[in-house]
Amino acid sequence: MRNIKLTIEYDGRRYLGWQRLGDSDKTIQGKIESTLKQMTGETIEIIGSGRTDAGTHARGQVANFKTTSDLTREQMLSFLNRYLPNDMVITKVEEMPERFHARYNVKGKQYSYYVWNSEVPTALERHTSFHVKQALDLEKMQLACQKLTGQHDFIGFSSLKKTKKSTVRTIEAINVNQYGNLLEFQFVGDGFLYNMVRIMMGTIIEIGLGKLPVEVIDEIFAKKVRQQAGETVPAHALFLDEVYY
Structure with a gap:
């Protein structure tokens, strides 16, 4: 076999x-x-x-x-x-080898999320980016990314209802790149919970819009309450880039 x-x-x-x-x-x-x-x-x-x-x-x-x-x-x-x-x-x-298992042998993954930040929408990137019309504060968003980096219990950034499994994950890096109006957020970690990247991204965007303070991330980690985090942003702007073994 x-x-x-x-x-x-x-x-x-x-x-x-x-x-x-x-x-x-x-x-x-x-x-x-x-x-x-x-x-x-x-x-x-x-x-x-x-x-x-x-x-x-x-x-x-x-x-x-x-x-x-x-x-x-x-x-x-x-x-x-x-x-x-x-x-x-x-x-x-x-x-x-016979023992290789695509799920159980995973050591980490990288996801990317794309935001089109302009009052004018995009025709070419509309299927692969999330359009945010209002100006975003990139400095605050980068501070939010720094707070999310490291080992934490991410249950407050997940759509999971209940689980007996550990919800502690380590985010090694969140890299932010800007290409004109297009913002790229790269998430590298040892694992991601259900909807975790999309909820983190929604929270980062709401911080960038001034709707949430940067400190809300500390509160979500402390209280483990999903409702305090930002919206779950659309899936069409999310890419699974790489799986590490």
Whole structure:
């Protein structure tokens, strides 16, 4: 039995997220699994590094699957990119040791979120950025990013209701880059809770708009209350850039 690792790029606009939903082919997982079955003749379940929400994009999602197929990696890459829809691309096919697991072996991830900050909207970036008309205070936003960096209990920045698992995560860096009206926020961490990046980003934006003080981040960490944080910003401006092993 071979263990195959896929690196996947996708435009998430047409899909209901990563995770398969019954027989629906409106998910990334479902679409790839049906194409793998076409390729190998086997019923295959792929294991993703983690779920992405409906509308979220990926540059470097990772998944693995087991197969008895004798196709070469090059043949698999060619077949998958021929028969998958053109908003989904396999960028790399690798043969891995039997014990490799795309989810359990993850050591960290990088996400990026894009904000178009201008009174005038953008036609070209509208599907991959969140439009904020009002001027943003970049200095305050960077202070907020500094407060979010480090090891904390991020339950207040998550849509999780209840969980027995630890909600402590370490954010190694939040890098802010500006390209004209486009702001890029890169989040690098050892793991992210449900909606965590989108809620952190909503809080950072509301701090930049002056709707929330920078100190609210300390209060959210202390009280662990989701309601004190900012809005959950839209998924279409979020990218999973890379998964670290």
